Every structure is written in C-alpha cells, then in structure tokens.
Amino acid sequence: MSKRSRSPEEVLDALDDSDVADEVDRVRAMSSADVDRELAASGEDAGTIGAGASEVFERAVRRRTEVLAGRPKREPQRKSVRVWIGASAMAASIGLVAVAASNPALLGLRSRAWDTAAKARAVAERARTLRERASEACEKRLIVECEAALDEARALDPGGERSDEVRALRQRIGAAAGAHSNAPGADP
Amino acid sequence: MSPKQGMDEILRAQDWSGLRKRLVAVARSARMPHSRAVELADIVIVDCCDPQGRPWDPTREPDLARHALRLLGNLVSAERRKDRVRRDPRNVAASSELGSSSATPAQILDAAERRAFDERVIEAARARLSGEIDERVLDLSLDGIDKAAQQAARLAVPIEEIRRARDRVKYALRAAIDEEESLCLSAAGPPKKS
Numbered sequence: 001m002s003k004r005s006r007s008p009e010e011v012l013d014a015l016d017d018s019d020v021a022d023e024v025d026r027v028r029a030m031s032s033a034d035v036d037r038e039l040a041a042s043g044e045d046a047g048t049i050g051a052g053a054s055e056v057f058e059r060a061v062r063r064r065t066e067v068l069a070g071r072p073k074r075e076p077q078r079k080s081v082r083v084w085i086g087a088s089a090m091a092a093s094i095g096l097v098a099v100a101a102s103n104p105a106l107l108g109l110r111s112r113a114w115d116t117a118a119k120a121r122a123v124a125e126r127a128r129t130l131r132e133r134a135s136e137a138c139e140k141r142l143i144v145e146c147e148a149a150l151d152e153a154r155a156l157d158p159g160g161e162r163s164d165e166v167r168a169l170r171q172r173i174g175a176a177a178g179a180h181s182n183a184p185g186a187d188p
Numbered sequence: 189m190s191p192k193q194g195m196d197e198i199l200r201a202q203d204w205s206g207l208r209k210r211l212v213a214v215a216r217s218a219r220m221p222h223s224r225a226v227e228l229a230d231i232v233i234v235d236c237c238d239p240q241g242r243p244w245d246p247t248r249e250p251d252l253a254r255h256a257l258r259l260l261g262n263l264v265s266a267e268r269r270k271d272r273v274r275r276d277p278r279n280v281a282a283s284s285e286l287g288s289s290s291a292t293p294a295q296i297l298d299a300a301e302r303r304a305f306d307e308r309v310i311e312a313a314r315a316r317l318s319g320e321i322d323e324r325v326l327d328l329s330l331d332g333i334d335k336a337a338q339q340a341a342r343l344a345v346p347i348e349e350i351r352r353a354r355d356r357v358k359y360a361l362r363a364a365i366d367e368e369e370s371l372c373l374s375a376a377g378p379p380k381k382s
Contacts (some may be wrong), residue, residue, distance in 0.1 A: 006329075006331075008310055008364065008365055009365070010308040011334070012272075013272075013330075015354055015358055016265065016268055019218075019354065020264050023261075027213050029306040030210075030213075035209050037237060038217075039213050039216070042213075050209050052208065052226075052281040053204040056229075056233045057206065061199070062201075063238050067240050137287045138224075
C-alpha cells in the first residue's frame with residue numbers, strides 16, 4: 001500500500017467540506033421557486049421559513065444597535081468561560097498522558113491514560129455545552145431549564161461552578177426564585 | 189446620513205426571507221435536522237448584521253447570499269467536526285498529543301497503533317466498495333484530491349456519477365470507523381466503574 005498522510009477521519013472531513021461548498025454554490029444558483037421546491041422535498045414549509053425571517057432580522061438589528069451603542073457584550077464573557085474550561089481540560093489531558101508516558105514502568109497504563117484523558121475531554125466538553133445551554137435558557141428566562149442544565153454540568157465538572165459566568169447565572173436563578181416567592185399568590 | 193444609518197438601510201433592503209430559505213435548504217441538504225437547520229440559518233442572519241459577528245460588508249462582497257451561505261458552510265463543517273469529536277474524542281486528542289517532536293517511546297507506540305487503526309479502517313472501507321470508480325474516488329481523496337469536480341476531471345467520469353461514488357465512499361468510511369472502534373472497545377473489555 002502506498003504511504004498516505006490522511007487519516008480516514010480527515011478524508012471524511014475533506015469530502016464533507018467539499019460537498020458542503022458544492023451545495024452552497026448549487027443552492028445559490030437556484031431560482032426562488034426551485035429553492036421552495038427543494039425545501040418542500042425535504043419536508044419543509046417554505047412559506048413558514050420565509051415568514052420567520054423578519055422576526056430574526058429584527059432581532060439581528062436589535063443586537064446590532066446594542067453593539068454599536070457600546071452596551072455590555074455577553075459573548076466575550078462566554079468565550080472566556082469556554083477558554084477557561086478548555087484550558088483546564090487540556091491541562092488535565094496532557095498531564096495524564098505525560099505522567100503515563102514519561103515512566104517506562106507505566107507503559108502498560110498508556111492506553112488507560114489515553115482513555116482517561118479522552119474521557120476527561122469529553123466530560124469537559126459536555127459540561128461546557130450544558131453551561132452554554134443554561135446561559136441561553138436564562139437569557140430566555142427559562143429559569144427551571146437553566147438551573148437543571150447548571151446542576152447537570154456541576155455534577156460533571158464541579159470546578160466550573162466557580163467561574164464568574166456560572167456564579168452570575170446562579171444569582172439570576174436565586175433572584176428569580178425570590179421574585180416568584182414574593183409574587184402575590186405564590187406558595188409560601 | 190451617517191455610515192451606520194446607510195448600512196442599516198442597506199440591510200433592511202435585503203431579501204432576508206429568500207436568504208433564510210436558501211440557508212435552511214443548504215443545512216437540510218447537509219443532513220441537519222429541521223430544528224438545527226433553522227437555528228443555524230438564524231445564527232448566520234444575526235452574524236451578518238452583528239458588527240462583532242461576521243458582518244456583511246457590501247464593499248468587499250456585494251452579494252449578501254454568497255457571504256451568508258459561506259458562513260453557513262463553515263458552521264455546518266464545524267458542527268460535523270464537533271459531532272465527530274464528541275463521539276470519539278480520541279481522534280483529536282491523539283493527533284494533538286502525539287504531534288510533539290520529542291516523542292517518548294509510549295507516544296511513538298501510540299502513533300503506530302493509530303496508524304495501524306487507520307490502515308485497517310481504509311482496508312475495511314475498501315472491502316465495502318464494489319465499483320472501480322468508488323475505489324479510485326477513495327484513492328484520490330486519500331491523496332488530497334477531494335473536490336468532486338477535480339475527481340470527475342481526473343477519472344473522466346460525469347460529475348453526477350462521482351457524487352454518487354462519494355456518497356458510497358463516505359458511507360463505507362463511516363461504517364468502517366464504527367466497526368473498528370467497536371472491535372477496539374470489545375477487545376479492551378467493559379469500562380471499569382469507579
């Protein structure tokens with residue numbers, strides 16, 4: 001067999017990326033009627049999708065106005081949490097692999113260390129996704145969903161609970177619970 | 189009129205309804221489920237207007253649809269990668285951790301195992317392919333020639349035939365990866381409970 005530098009996963013990624021690029025060109029060249037037909041063929045209601053655009057656009061304009069007015073930006077905060085969690089997971093993974101690999105006596109544990117590192121990375125990724133979901137739920141005032149996602153993330157990654165963003169979300173949940181209990185007719 | 193107001197008016201004048209339909213059509217054809225396809229389309233629309241996102245600049249790209257669809261293509265590709273890493277974090281962890289120039293014996297052994305795994309996957313995928321064109325498409329892809337048009341030109345075969353062959357190659361590769369991974373897992377035994 002000839003020597004190849006690409007792994008099967010890289011080949012799949014390259015084929016998928018190239019197909020998406022072709023698909024973008026194909027759909028861009030279509031007439032509006034063809035796009036509607038294509039959507040209908042995949043079970044979509046083109047009318048509903050088109051009608052929803054104005055609401056999305058208005059949301060986009062609000063966001064644009066906020067940013068241009070220089071209001072506080074949420075996105076960088078979220079990114080900093082992401083970087084923090086990612087860095088912790090990477091440090092843990094590299095540490096585990098380095099310890100297992102540096103000692104010949106531990107060579108037998110190599111595969112296990114590898115699996116542990118991979119598992120740690122997957123867990124950190126899952127916790128990060130849950131915290132992002134919690135943040136989005138809180139933005140939409142879905143407090144119960146927000147808290148549930150945060151609790152699930154805490155079970156996976158207790159250290160992440162100390163981040164500023166998670167603390168801010170917990171405070172919002174607490175404030176919402178307080179407002180609910182003070183509301184007229186709320187359960188004592 | 190300030191530049192901001194000017195851009196606001198340009199944005200308002202665009203056909204967002206038609207654009208949203210095109211975005212969803214591309215995401216759906218990339219096998220995204222309905223809800224995710226709509227979500228990605230909306231992320232792109234917001235990004236096109238958001239000065240902190242990937243704002244559309246008509247002076248650099250006069251065609252909003254081209255800009256937006258390119259963003260969507262990037263999102264779809266990133267989404268697929270993320271999904272693959274989520275299913276098997278080892279693929280990425282391994283390549284990044286084994287890339288050091290001062291590799292230890294354990295790392296060299298790991299890299300060799302990984303190469304052997306890759307070769308088994310390629311052979312298993314090849315065994316799943318039936319036609320000569322499929323195999324040649326796989327070979328070209330392994331050699332870095334991965335655009336359908338390039339492959340069609342190299343093999344002197346109509347592009348539609350190449351697209352069908354690519355779908356079969358992708359299916360065979362995914363199936364072979366899943367098969368090899370489950371074999372590795374069963375050889376390693378059940379995970380120990382802590």
